[in-house]
Amino acid sequence: MADGYKTVAYSQTTLSELMIPSYSNFGGKIHGGVILSLMDKVAYVCAAKHADAYCVTASIDTVDFLAPVEVGEIVSLLASVNYVGTSSLIIGIKVVSENVKTRVMKHTNTSYFTMVALDDNNKPVQVPGLILQNSNEIRRFYEATRRKEFKKVYKAEQIKIKASTDIEDYLETLKDERCVIEGKFA
Template identity: 55%
Template structure:
């Protein structure tokens, strides 16, 4: 176990790529799946750089595609480890695009990937603890703690919520659904 603290800055990775016509979807914008692939690559690079180990993607939090990316724009992804557990790390990723003719920069999306460090046999490896050196490091760390807490609350709610109860079936009337007569009994 490596107990020597590592700075967030040791995990920072930036990649830029020119968006080509081969990266487009049917509407001529850059395909979201292609951006997700790039996000997974940078999450791997950031987590592996920080931990010194091979890392795998354990989960991806919400990815909101805020703005489309156009062909010919320079897309830049920035990533850093925001939180560490025993063998897991939360990597924050920000994606921006730049129109290289006008210089206009657009925030396209942000997401958080949970990465797990592994050894050559596929077993989890303990990662070094995190040293927070800037106010942004502290903010990102606390935001990760809050997201983890909300995720745990959601899991507990899903495990304890009785979707078959009369109240739950009755509450469905507030939505654009119709419950079959058999289910309503």
């Protein structure tokens, strides 16, 4: 390995867990919060292995629940470092569930966790760079840079929306939505 750099494979992490009845909701499916908690754990392990430091979750980019997870299935969470900045790491997580009887596997979630490495004084610390060894790793790193740019644009738009105080703009935008506005607004 190059000095100050680590491969993606170095910190790749898989966490597998049996889904038990106490994890289920009233509909008999596994709570989304259980899956999110497992995702946070595997993101931490992957990030900490790469950073050789304590890491905290800074943000989570979209968590889409693609398929339900059933009681009795084995859930496996596969985590890889997709991108590193100075003190931040983006961890890509793929979640799959497996029915142990039928061996049918389902892709249930994909998400991206941004983690920040901290030193003993809870200050951001530089993480090792990332060695990209194949086209898939290059693609993931590139996609992470694009998501970062998109996030900046999105944040700027959110600031503009919050700064707007023009009630007429609000009313015009909301006229085709499923809401009823009562009262007079000037």
